[in-house]
Amino acid sequence: MLEARLEQASILKKVVDAIKDLVQDCNFDCNDSGIALQAMDNSHVALVSMMLKAEGFSPYRCDRNIALGVNLTSLTKVLRAAQGEDMLTIKAEDAPDVLNLVFESSENDRISEYDLKLMDIDQEHLGIPETEYAATITMPAAEFRRICTDLAAMSESVGIEASKDGVKFSCNGDIGNGSVTLRSHTNIDKPDLNVDIELTEPVSLTFSLKYLVNFCKAAALSNQVKICLSSEVPLLVEYNLSGSSYLRFYLAPKIGDEE
Amino acid sequence: MARTRSTKPSTAASATDSDSTKSKSTIALVSHAGEAPKVFILPSTATSGARIVTLPNPRSSQPSRYLACPETGIYEFTKIATPKSVPRSWLIEAAPASNGAETGNQGANPSAQVTMGSELFVATAIDPLFLVLPALADAQPSKGSDEVKRLFLSSDDHLDKLPQESSHLSEIMRWDTTRRLVESRMGAICDTVEAGDESMFRLNEKKLVDAIFQKAKRMSESGLPPSMEEKFVKKVLQAPMMHRVVRTGESQLSSNSDVGSGSSTPQTDLATSQSTISTTETSDTAVSQASTAATSVAEEPAEENFASALQASPEVVEQQRLKVAFEFICSSYVAPVLADKLQKSFSGAGGLKDFSLLNDYIASLEKLRSETMAVRAQDYGRKRNQDELDDEARMEKKRKLEEEKKKKASESRGVRDLKKVNTSGMKKLSHFFQKK
Secondary structure (H helix, E strand, O other): OEEEEEOOHHHHHHHHHHHOOOOOEEEEEEEOOEEEEEEEOOOOOEEEEEEEEHHHOOOEEEOOOEEEEEEHHHHHHHHOOOOOOOEEEEEEOOOOOEEEEEEEEOOOOEEEEEEEEOOOOOOOOEEOOOOOOOEEEEEEHHHHHHHHHHHHOOOOEEEEEEEOOEEEEEEEOOOOEEEEEEOOEOOOOOHHHOEEEEEOOOEEEEEEHHHHHHHHHHHHHOOEEEEEEOOOOOEEEEEEOOOOOEEEEEEOOEOOOOO | OHHHHHHOOOHHHHHHHHHHHHHHHHHHHOOOOOOOOOEEEOOOOOOOOOEEEEEEOOOOOOEEEEEEEOOOEEEEEEEEOOOOOOOOOEEEEOOHHHHHHHHOOOOOOOOEEEEOOOOEEEEEEOOHHHHHHHHHHOOOEOOOOOOEOOOOEEHHHHHOOOOOOOOOHHHHOOOHHHHHHHHHHHHHHEEEEEEOOEEEEEEOHHHHHHHHHHHHHHHHHOOOOHHHHHHHHHHHHOOOHHHHHHHHHHHHHHHHHHHHHHHHHHHHHHHHOOOOHHHHHHHHHHHHHHHHHHHHHHHHHHHHHHHHOOOOOHHHHHHHHHHHHHHHHHHHHOOHHHHHHHHHHHHOOOOOOOOHHHHHHHHHHHHHHHHHHHHHHHHHHHHOOHHHHHHHHHHHHHHHHHHHHHHHHOOOHHHHHHHOOOOOOEOOHHHOOEEO
């Protein structure tokens, strides 16, 4: 039996919105520590890993490990029914056929209830080791989204180059080339606008912009985004949710294919 | 009688009595820490000197529990348990006689107890020859030939080859009767040589097969347990039902067509000679006669078919039982490598028992089964004509198209767009991260 209540239905809505363009169907793995999700895109070059800790819910109850196989497009349709400040309660039996979602509005005592049919999904889980990254960049999530969409207009891929001078996003397309450089920057009034670059050694990698633009759909979840790079390993883009819950994206770098 | 009289007059005594029963119930419900007590059924022949010992299991060589009695031999334990989905427990009460003795004790010991474990362990005699068999059979075939070279060794030398880890074998071998029993059983399957005052043993596979054969024979003659009989004898020897049903259907079909032709003539009579009532009457009776005849025809072949189905003769059933019994013994008490060898020499050509009857029967059964399958396939084929096949293909196509559409609908635009992304030079993530 799973029963979990989110004070803000919008959190789940935003999470699902952020990953529904990357994966089609995936399992929400529920256990007593929270709700986790790991899924790869069709080409298996990108991976999304989500963890909603039990502390983020009140109350949270999960007696047995349950895998909820969900089509994300269908879940989006149901979550669209949530209004601004609705509370969301999700419920499922131990061997569920459906996922029950209840939206409650505190303003006008409106309760809407939906059952979403579940499916059996065979998914392989990858073990992701803790990695010491050569460069870790923390920046406003909106800024990262801006850079990605701007550069995506010019080219398919972006080179990310982190050195002691700063971090440079550069692209080279048919119509020309462009780049954006950021330096460490502290804004005392608005700490959300800080740019922080931690560097142990310089890195330079190339990534597909289409995927990065997709990742940026999670920008609504968090003011800041953390980008971790090391040569020859996948890029990590992490959005922190409330508490220690997170939404992480991994993307394989483009290697040796420099047109 | 005496007890009730002694307790009843004194109120104090009865008070303590009721107290004690109360305390009994509370004590009995106290949960036990650690492992739950186990319930055993021990053979009444076992003496008080019997001990539960650890000996290597003859099949797996893993240490297992046995009951060894210095007088009557060695017993194995069979665990009888309910499935996990049906939780049970034991309520164990001391015998009433001891209960009476305890009332004087102010109920110091609870006389009833509830145990969590629902298992029941039944001790049944095991032939010690199985226990020593791994030691006797333990020999590597010499290179270049299949012949296994075995040496004459004393029983102790043989037993030293058994896994010593947490084994009480050497202790129980110190009991004289047990040693004599083990050695006599070894004698039954070994060639023996007297060397001084000690006998030396060497495994004789022929004797071993013979010994197990005798056991299997005894087991099959006294009847296999019903579940084994059902699963391994009846089911294996059963002829397919489909065969009979198909034949019944065919005969019914033909009899029905008989009815048609029989009734069609009176009907035409009816149409041509409407003038006389008598003729129609006769034709009516003809129809009814025809129909009754038809029903009787339809019934008869059905019965006949049941009788004519391939039936296993008692000899065949007996042989199958024997085979199952032998296989059961081999698979429960003999190490897998040796068991294969034994089964070959048992049921193979030139074996102890002639299984040709059984083999013939199974071969014909196989044939019958494949025929039934063929008939069934033909039956399907007959029912569908070309038009239907075309329809089916069209429906299939339509269904596929619809499925694709549905699949597309469950896919978001982002996912569709990502399919077009150039991923050249990007390795799959499973290259970086290990699969769990």
